[in-house]
Amino acid sequence: MSTGRHPHPGAAAASAALPESVTLAATEWFVRLQAPDADADTHASTQAAWQRWHDADPQHALAWQRLVEFGTHLRTIPPLVAHKTLVRARAPQTNSGRRRLLGLIAVAGVTSAVWSATDSNTVRAWRADLRTGVGERRTVQLADGTVLTLNTDSAVDVHFSEDVRRLRLVRGEIAITTGADADRGHRPFFVDTAQGSLQALGTRFAVRQHDDSAAVAVLEGAVRVVPANAANATVVLTAGQGATFDASALRSRFDDASLANAAAAWTQGMLVVHAMPLGDFLAELGRYRRGHLGCAPEVAALRVSGIYPVDDTDRVLDMLSRALPVDIQRFTRWFVRVQPGSRTSTRSGTGREESPDNVPTRRAIGGERTHT
Structure with missing residues (x-):
């Protein structure tokens, strides 16, 4: 998949007016990418189509950039409601619906974009291999036998190679029961967060990505915690233990099985x-x-x-x-x-x-x- 990157449009371009058709198209793609109950094939097809549209014209990239800048507010619109609004907006007799959607983009356009849409955590979540919507939980079994459960509004990338098994927690919260991987030589298993890496040592554990930290709770086995910028702060947690860490160090730690169980209660x-x-x-x-x-x-x-x-x-x-x-x-x-x-x-x-x-x-x- 193309990265979708374009040269930074600059201050003049960022403040330029865009055709109504372009801003409406960006809004429609925004809604389609949040489609409720979309299966994996449909989601992948929609992502690919969006990428082609995004890369086809610098105006498309600029409209998307402005939309994502405002996306935190738009994400509060329930997907089903957004889809119904979009369907009404497409009808000629309901042009006011189109204007309401475009009004959201107009607000977004007031602020100059300072980062590319492809760098947005929201977009990375949409592109993730596995994701859930708000209020949704999902359990999948990976190729190595690992059972992965995603909590509400979560996204994960899966990268398995000949030598290593690696998950990237893009957003939200996951629970993992690692597979034995005996047929592939028991490849090491890692979970990467924005603040550091976790290595599973034959285990069941839960991980949550916060804005400026990550948290882990171990239910079985052990997990090695490695903050991104402080390898000397590495610690091994065993069953019933947990910790919160940032890129530099552990912020807090507990040793209480009831707290570990509470941290994973969302799976039930x-x-x-x-x-x-x-x-x-x-x-x-x-x-x-x-x-x-x-x-x-x-x-x-x-x-x-x-x-x-x-x-x-x-x-x-x-x-x-x-x-x-x-x-x-x-x-x-x-x-x-x-x-x-x-x-x-x-x-x-x-x-x-x-x-x-x-x-x-x-x-x-x-x-x-x-x-x-």
């Missing part, structure tokens, strides 16, 4: 938390649903504990409204805000409003069940 569709601030909890829950999920500052410090089903986030929000002194305000399906409750909660049995320190532990389902 669960979010396990203990005394997590509500603001942080909603940020985690928001990974599994499209749109905006936030809370008022007055309730952000309330503590949440329990086991919650990530496949039904609306149910989880209802649980919160019963367990904590909060109300759930749904402005639309895609914009939800947690506000201070309209009445004093007595669910703690004290008859007084609950502060962050005395909010009761609420186990939504599963009790003390351990997830592995």
Whole structure:
């Protein structure tokens, strides 16, 4: 596949006006690349067609560059909604739909692009060998027998050669049970992140890519952690251990099997938390649903504990409204805000409003069940 790189258009080109047909085409490609439930062959065909369009004209590359610059905001549009809008926009009698889509591009065009679309993490995720949408989980078996599970909004590249097995975590979170690879001489197995590399030493483990760090939790066997810029900071983690690291060093480390199990509970569709601030909890829950999920500052410090089903986030929000002194305000399906409750909660049995320190532990389902 072509890299799709063009010479940097420069400040003058970056601010140049583009034909409506070009900006609309860029928007249409954006939506097609997010097509819900697309199989691997369809996704690959769409990527190849997009690449040909992108490389065919510098104006196409510039329109795409502006769109990707604004892509963080556009990604909050659910793919199904975007597709329906696009279908309506193509109809002659619904030209206003086209104008609305183009309005998004116009906003993106206000800011000069400072990086190429091919360098965008979003585009790399679209091009990844394996990917999931928001709220989706996917399990695949690789050629060596390795079982790989992708969490919500995740992307992975797979590079197996004669000498080594290597995964590149482009975005999101994965869980891995490494295959024996006996027929190929037990090739070493690595997972690369933006901050460094992990070598599996016959193991089952989970890895998550954060913005400025990566996290690993080991469930079986052992994993060697090698920060990208600090080979002397290498550490071997065994079952029940985990760590967060950046390119220079380990930031934190734990040795607690329950924490390792909690870090991988998403593989069973669960979010396990203990005394997590509500603001942080909603940020985690928001990974599994499209749109905006936030809370008022007055309730952000309330503590949440329990086991919650990530496949039904609306149910989880209802649980919160019963367990904590909060109300759930749904402005639309895609914009939800947690506000201070309209009445004093007595669910703690004290008859007084609950502060962050005395909010009761609420186990939504599963009790003390351990997830592995």
